[in-house]
Amino acid sequence: MSDPTPATLPTDPTAIGDAMPELPRMGPPPFRFEPAGGSVEGPAFPRLVKGLALGITVACGVWLAQLWWQDQPVLHARSAGLWFLAAQAMISCTAWFIVVSRTRLDRTELRQRWVGDKVMPLADLAYGKLIRVRGLEWLIAPRLYVRTLGGKFAVFYAASPELRSEFERLLRELAEFRRM
Numbered sequence: 001m002s003d004p005t006p007a008t009l010p011t012d013p014t015a016i017g018d019a020m021p022e023l024p025r026m027g028p029p030p031f032r033f034e035p036a037g038g039s040v041e042g043p044a045f046p047r048l049v050k051g052l053a054l055g056i057t058v059a060c061g062v063w064l065a066q067l068w069w070q071d072q073p074v075l076h077a078r079s080a081g082l083w084f085l086a087a088q089a090m091i092s093c094t095a096w097f098i099v100v101s102r103t104r105l106d107r108t109e110l111r112q113r114w115v116g117d118k119v120m121p122l123a124d125l126a127y128g129k130l131i132r133v134r135g136l137e138w139l140i141a142p143r144l145y146v147r148t149l150g151g152k153f154a155v156f157y158a159a160s161p162e163l164r165s166e167f168e169r170l171l172r173e174l175a176e177f178r179r180m
Helices: 013-019 048-071 078-100 160-180
Strands: 041-042 100-104 111-112 117-121 124-132 145-150 153-157
Touching: 041 160, 048 078, 100 160, 111 153, 117 145, 117 153, 124 160
Parallel strands: none
Antiparallel strands: 041 100, 100 111, 111 117, 124 145, 145 153
16 A cells, blocks of 8 residues: 655655745734833832822721720621731731832833733734823822733833833834834
């Protein structure tokens, strides 16, 4: 019986990949961006916001402790006390992430450390917008809203001026690149 495999195909399976022609890329080309210095990293939130988060956390903790020590009726039920502790734990966790959160822009991705780290590959970016209140950057952290070609979106905060200027440059280059 004859071999049904054509004689032109290689018999080694690893050699098949080398013999196959390269398929054309589907969709738009990937976006490329090179930040100044290779990468830029900075705090996600201004110092005042970090201070407010810590202050509110401490104030809520002191209030809860006062209720506990004064034996307030609101805490007599065991479940009520647990609810107060759960709320304090959530406030503390959020404040901690506000304090330690950092945003990084490098040649491959945008990344922000948060409860669940936010990551957005630059090659897939389709749209971006920097949302800020000029003159109040010390209070309201500027944020970069970005969307991919597939519709995924994320918001990245930037408190440092270096990061904001790189975000502005990224948006200019992205707008020029996606203009067809």
